[in-house]
Amino acid sequence: QVQLVQSGAEVRKPGSSVKVSCKASGGTFSSYAVGWVRQAPGQGLEWMGGIIPVFGTAIYAQEFQGRVTITADESTGTAYMELSSLRSQDTAVYYCARVPTRSPTVRGQFDYWGQGTLVTVSS
Amino acid sequence: DIQMTQSPSSLSASVGDRVTITCQASLDISNSLNWYQQKSGKAPKLLIYDASNLGTGVPSRFSGGGSGTHFTLTISSLQPEDIATYYCQQYESLPLTFGGGTKVEIK
Numbered sequence: 001q002v003q004l005v006q007s008g009a010e011v012r013k014p015g016s017s018v019k020v021s022c023k024a025s026g027g028t029f030s031s032y033a034v035g036w037v038r039q040a041p042g043q044g045l046e047w048m049g050g051i052i053p054v055f056g057t058a059i060y061a062q063e064f065q066g067r068v069t070i071t072a073d074e075s076t077g078t079a080y081m082e083l084s085s086l087r088s089q090d091t092a093v094y095y096c097a098r099v100p101t102r103s104p105t106v107r108g109q110f111d112y113w114g115q116g117t118l119v120t121v122s123s
Numbered sequence: 124d125i126q127m128t129q130s131p132s133s134l135s136a137s138v139g140d141r142v143t144i145t146c147q148a149s150l151d152i153s154n155s156l157n158w159y160q161q162k163s164g165k166a167p168k169l170l171i172y173d174a175s176n177l178g179t180g181v182p183s184r185f186s187g188g189g190s191g192t193h194f195t196l197t198i199s200s201l202q203p204e205d206i207a208t209y210y211c212q213q214y215e216s217l218p219l220t221f222g223g224g225t226k227v228e229i230k
Contacts (some may be wrong), residue, residue, distance in 0.1 A: 035219070037167075044165065044221055044222070044223050044224050045159075045209065045210055045212070045221040045224075046221070047218055047219040047220065047221070051202065059217065061217075061218040062218065063218075095166055095167075097166075097167075105217060107155075107214040107215075107216075107219065108172075108214050108218065109157040109169055109170060109171050109172040109173075109212075109214065110157070110159070110167070110181075110212075111172070111178070113166035113167060113168070115166060116166050
């Protein structure tokens with residue numbers, strides 16, 4: 001059974017950065033894609049980007065280009081999402097999720113999800 | 124970007140009712156459409172993939188249909204545990220985009 005376990009809640013000041021981790025177990029981490037989706041309080045779901053660990057190249061939504069970096073460490077089965085230049089509008093729950101595809105475009109369904117990491121940006 | 128429009132944004136129905144949620148894509152996305160259920164305070168759960176395929180462990184009262192630009196999610200007999208917000212998501216092209224959600228409540 002695939003499980004994705006994310007790091008704990010974070011509080012950051014505007015202008016700083018945050019790095020959220022997502023550790024996979026119970027499956028073949030490297031062979032499939034990992035995507036990142038965020039959800040602001042009371043709002044819908046927003047795709048940020050994704051990566052296939054075995055390829056190592058990430059794809060990002062245009063909205064986050066230049067501010068987000070998605071990486072993966074095959075040796076530990078962990079994916080990371082780092083968001084910089086934080087503003088109050090970045091306050092949200094950030095989810096990692098597996099996409100069962102080997103396509104570098106990381107398109108498909110999110111079949112397993114992490115529990116979510118709340119990132120609060122406040123001065 | 125492909126816009127996904129869900130309707131209604133919320134609905135209230137009785138236990139045992141048949142419930143249908145629609146999702147309209149701004150461009151033809153073939154069958155590249157998924158549905159998720161999100162209960163309060165929880166991560167989303169995959170219900171339907173490729174427009175009509177049931178996710179692992181999902182009850183058979185859930186079904187998906189449609190292709191091109193018009194899609195539906197149907198709950199054949201609403202149960203109390205189906206209280207949640209439902210989202211559609213397209214993966215025909217990047218960026219992946221979600222509908223705005225449909226909140227389902229019990230009358």
